[in-house]
Amino acid sequence: MDNKRIEKISRALSDANRITILQKFKKRKDCLYCSEVNEMLNLTQPAVSHHLKQLVDADLLISVKEGREIKYILNEKVLSEYVKSLGTLMD
Amino acid sequence: MDNKRIEKISRALSDANRITILQKFKKRKDCLYCSEVNEMLNLTQPAVSHHLKQLVDADLLISVKEGREIKYILNEKVLSEYVKSLGTLMD
């Protein structure tokens, strides 16, 4: 993973609200709906939309349109590649 | 590691210059001097000082004063705790 990707993912992770969103995937089984994120964060809907976009743009989340709802899936592959890249700093 | 720590470390990692700095620790044995960072980044000295401060404030680097030079040591413990925290998102 190149430095630009690491930079982008790190930036996506550099916000407490977005970290909270990612953590919710553990409790809810494997996916989250946009409206669920709206309920759990004390933010306006546009702000939540913005945060989800950051996570999708960084490829940490995959968005799937389902009718008029949007389902988000954690992209474990990208997250694990990111973690692995940081791990090489310590080898 | 709590979300505020994760946020802070992620922010420190969200800049290509700072990622480059951390990567240099692999080539140079285990420590880097401020002047070496100045040479390898195409930035002014105050800009480099700023980036190093971000990394130190996030506890990713430890700074040690040696006469009028400053030696930086990679804080592998903190980096590995960070990586571990992100890993729990996938368990």
Place this chain on the structure above:
DNA sequence: TTTATCAATTGAAACATTTAAATATTCAAA
């Protein structure tokens, strides 16, 4: 003690991020 060197701080400019309010878009259901 004066001078030179290494690094931090300050100030200012350019740019990016976060947020809320208002508006727009998309799609399902009536």
Place this chain on the structure above:
DNA sequence: TTTGAATATTTAAATGTTTCAATTGATAAA
């Protein structure tokens, strides 16, 4: 086809980041 619900986009304000130029502070060497 109109209405309503879910989500995105735009705009604007507040705040934070990055950078350089200039300055300051500290320490070593002359």
